[in-house]
Amino acid sequence: MNFGSLLIDLFFPADCKTCKELLRWNENYICKSCFDKIEPLKPPICVKCGRHIDGGIICLSCKSRRIYFEKARSYGGFSGVLKEAIHLLKYEKRLILADRLANLMDGVVDLFENEFHYLIPVPIHKKKERKRKFNQTKLFCDFLSKNRGIPVLSGLIKEIDTPPQVGLDHIARMQNVKGSFRWKGDKRQIEGHRLLLIDDVMTTGSTVNECSQVLMAEGAESIYVLTLAST
Numbered sequence: 189m190n191f192g193s194l195l196i197d198l199f200f201p202a203d204c205k206t207c208k209e210l211l212r213w214n215e216n217y218i219c220k221s222c223f224d225k226i227e228p229l230k231p232p233i234c235v236k237c238g239r240h241i242d243g244g245i246i247c248l249s250c251k252s253r254r255i256y257f258e259k260a261r262s263y264g265g266f267s268g269v270l271k272e273a274i275h276l277l278k279y280e281k282r283l284i285l286a287d288r289l290a291n292l293m294d295g296v297v298d299l300f301e302n303e304f305h306y307l308i309p310v311p312i313h314k315k316k317e318r319k320r321k322f323n324q325t326k327l328f329c330d331f332l333s334k335n336r337g338i339p340v341l342s343g344l345i346k347e348i349d350t351p352p353q354v355g356l357d358h359i360a361r362m363q364n365v366k367g368s369f370r371w372k373g374d375k376r377q378i379e380g381h382r383l384l385l386i387d388d389v390m391t392t393g394s395t396v397n398e399c400s401q402v403l404m405a406e407g408a409e410s411i412y413v414l415t416l417a418s419t
């Protein structure tokens with residue numbers, strides 16, 4: 189924070205974006221009490237993709253298609269404060285929230301009960317990244333990498349700039365991302381390795397499944413998926 193913005197904060201204290209209460213000097217955009225309300229997903233969850241289900245063991249979408257990852261897990265549901273925080277980070281570029289959110293994801297890593305050789309951020313198309321100036325999944329990876337000592341590999345690219353997945357159904361989402369990712373790194377980097385793929389939000393899992401298929405085709409040993417939120 190520079191001196192100018194410190195002065196602005198002193199004279200015009202900001203409100204919490206969710207509860208509208210005044211923020212304390214050491215809080216940014218979302219107050220501690222709101223942030224603490226972000227809850228981890230409650231069971232029952234699908235054993236495969238980790239999304240909340242009303243009952244049973246595996247969700248319909250995992251039953252009805254081939255899944256290329258071993259297991260996916262999310263921190264919380266895509267609603268309330270968590271949804272607002274993701275929106276602030278992605279679309280209002282409140283990058284300071286990235287570490288706080290990645291810290292939530294960090295606790296989920298232990299649920300896999302596995303060691304990972306590399307973290308892989310789900311990429312966005314370079315045109316989108318240039319416009320947004322960052323990719324939030326890379327920021328999450330940087331935090332997790334520092335905390336866990338797992339290196340990040342960035343050889344996975346989004347080659348085709350597909351339309352947003354929002355509003356598409358399960359089948360349309362699968363078709364939309366089909367063939368849009370490519371591994372442009374050295375094949376030997378991932379061959380025989382256990383990878384943890386990182387994304388922000390999982391809806392039907394089409395994106396992470398497509399990425400997993402690409403990585404498995406390059407010879408990865410297995411893919412696990414960690415997302416901040418799932419719907």
Ligand SMILES: [Zn+2]
Nearest residue numbers: 204207219222
């Ligand atoms: Zn608040």
Ligand SMILES: [Zn+2]
Nearest residue numbers: 234237247250
């Ligand atoms: Zn599932």
